[in-house]
Amino acid sequence: MKTIYILWLRQLKKYFRSKQRMFASLAQPLLFLFAFGYGFGSVFAKAGDGNYITFLAPGIIAMTVMFTSVFSGIEIISDKQFGFLKETLVAPVSRFNIMLGRTLGGATVACIQGVIIFLITLVAGFHPAVSGLYMAFVFMFMLALFFTAFGTAIASKLDDMQGFPLIINFLVMPLFFLSGALFPVTGLPKVFGMLVRLNPLSYAVDGIRGSLSGVHAFSLSFDFVILAVFAFLFLYIGAELFKRIQA
Amino acid sequence: MTYSIEVKNVSKKFDDFVAVDNISFTVTEGEIFAFLGPNGAGKTTSIKMLTTLLEPTSGSVILNGFNVALESDQTRKSFGIVFQDPSLDNDLTAYENMEFHAVLYGVPSSVYKPRIVELLNLVELWDRKDDLVKDFSGGMKRRLEIARGLLHHPRVLFLDEPTLGLDPQTRNKIWEYISNLNKKEHLTVFFTTHYMEEADRVAQRVAIIDHGKIIASGTPIQLKEKTKSATLEDAFLALTGTDIRADNSASMDGMRIRNKLWNK
Ligand SMILES: Nc1ncnc2c1ncn2[C@@H]1O[C@H](COP(=O)(O)OP(=O)(O)OP(=O)(O)O)[C@@H](O)[C@H]1O
Numbered sequence A: 001m002k003t004i005y006i007l008w009l010r011q012l013k014k015y016f017r018s019k020q021r022m023f024a025s026l027a028q029p030l031l032f033l034f035a036f037g038y039g040f041g042s043v044f045a046k047a048g049d050g051n052y053i054t055f056l057a058p059g060i061i062a063m064t065v066m067f068t069s070v071f072s073g074i075e076i077i078s079d080k081q082f083g084f085l086k087e088t089l090v091a092p093v094s095r096f097n098i099m100l101g102r103t104l105g106g107a108t109v110a111c112i113q114g115v116i117i118f119l120i121t122l123v124a125g126f127h128p129a130v131s132g133l134y135m136a137f138v139f140m141f142m143l144a145l146f147f148t149a150f151g152t153a154i155a156s157k158l159d160d161m162q163g164f165p166l167i168i169n170f171l172v173m174p175l176f177f178l179s180g181a182l183f184p185v186t187g188l189p190k191v192f193g194m195l196v197r198l199n200p201l202s203y204a205v206d207g208i209r210g211s212l213s214g215v216h217a218f219s220l221s222f223d224f225v226i227l228a229v230f231a232f233l234f235l236y237i238g239a240e241l242f243k244r245i246q247a
Numbered sequence B: 001m002t003y004s005i006e007v008k009n010v011s012k013k014f015d016d017f018v019a020v021d022n023i024s025f026t027v028t029e030g031e032i033f034a035f036l037g038p039n040g041a042g043k044t045t046s047i048k049m050l051t052t053l054l055e056p057t058s059g060s061v062i063l064n065g066f067n068v069a070l071e072s073d074q075t076r077k078s079f080g081i082v083f084q085d086p087s088l089d090n091d092l093t094a095y096e097n098m099e100f101h102a103v104l105y106g107v108p109s110s111v112y113k114p115r116i117v118e119l120l121n122l123v124e125l126w127d128r129k130d131d132l133v134k135d136f137s138g139g140m141k142r143r144l145e146i147a148r149g150l151l152h153h154p155r156v157l158f159l160d161e162p163t164l165g166l167d168p169q170t171r172n173k174i175w176e177y178i179s180n181l182n183k184k185e186h187l188t189v190f191f192t193t194h195y196m197e198e199a200d201r202v203a204q205r206v207a208i209i210d211h212g213k214i215i216a217s218g219t220p221i222q223l224k225e226k227t228k229s230a231t232l233e234d235a236f237l238a239l240t241g242t243d244i245r246a247d248n249s250a251s252m253d254g255m256r257i258r259n260k261l262w263n264k
């Protein structure tokens, strides 16, 4: 337990010490929030879909959590390069606990970022349902676990950061754009609709949005189950791949 | 006589390349043992196999009475290690690096708190304990790694080129601490170095590995006598030849240099 705690604590300390990273990873969601929020707000309202900020804000929160999580998982690569990973791998602690401590730490960091963005959306005019806050947080945390584990799985297989932009551009970005974070998934062309349905991130976006705004395409319990399944699946895959790292 | 390390017929193959070729040796409890060899000879690979980081392709290793392959947790608790490459967390302070290690090794805080004070004083870093490691010089980092390796009272300490890149003052200091611990606490020390006079001075016994095979072992005096050399360096050259190794470790060295640059 203590070992998991110290690994978790390390992730948090590193996060709070790197203000740069904190701001850098908030910049992109903020850009999306304001560019899309002001750009499409009026179009959205004219189409009769209501207030765009109410729709967009949960999507931006999900985006922040997802990107920060993937990044936290990928951090294992820099630990490999800086050699610190070896220190944890020769310690008398099971690989599973190491992976778990790191993942919980990374997921916590991602949730903190999500909460910061959430507070910013309030300033930007978002009026969430207070009763849904708790549920939204549960969705955020599951999303964070899922993608931190996903990042861990990828990082276990890579030896340097060179592959990282590829992962972001060809995996994370498409997942994001096809998740309904920016636009409603109902009424999309068939192929896109299918892709959105196959994308696990869609259920996180839908869950968070459903909780905060009351707008959702699937049922919240369905979102919950899908997300829980993916979070556990990737924790398992991440742990298995992490176990096989040889120093 | 009790052995701290017993290595039997250990080999390691990377694909078709044999990095370590059927080595066997023992290190007695309380001994200071030097493992010498040219670049790419297989020293680091051997240490990784002795310390659970790498699985041997064949052969067995017993460390402090534990079978390394089967009892990895007990094995890990019983040794300390200073890696050839840096292994500190640069974003944490010296104290936090120590504390992290203590918790990972299950040392209770009533034990580790005074121990950290003692060790950081020993390596003369106590007044820098709250500074981030990224602001340390190479020598300070090395001293911190050595202190960390000793934190959980290991019975065997592995040191892979511990004095690489250090000035003579720091080198002497480090060997002084380690010899002291060896005498007082009966710590077994297994180290590699490319400084032959260092090995001659501190090691009670030496093994020389070349192309993955152990080609000679004995006390420094025995090796010098056997090769009719005046110094251990001459003995080493007589045994391993004077050719520079055109091994395939270029890429790994590249990575090490990169690491060093990054850590600046
Ligand atoms: N993961 C690996 N994959 C492939 N080859 C490897 C790997 N690790 C080591 N080798 C090779 O095994 C050989 C022995 O390497 P090792 O690092 O053990 O040498 P060393 O004796 O420690 O050398 P040095 O004095 O330069 O540190 C080298 O030829 C190296 O290229």
Ligand SMILES: [Mg+2]
Pocket (backbone or CB within 6 Å): B043, B044, B045, B084, B160
């Ligand atoms: Mg080496």
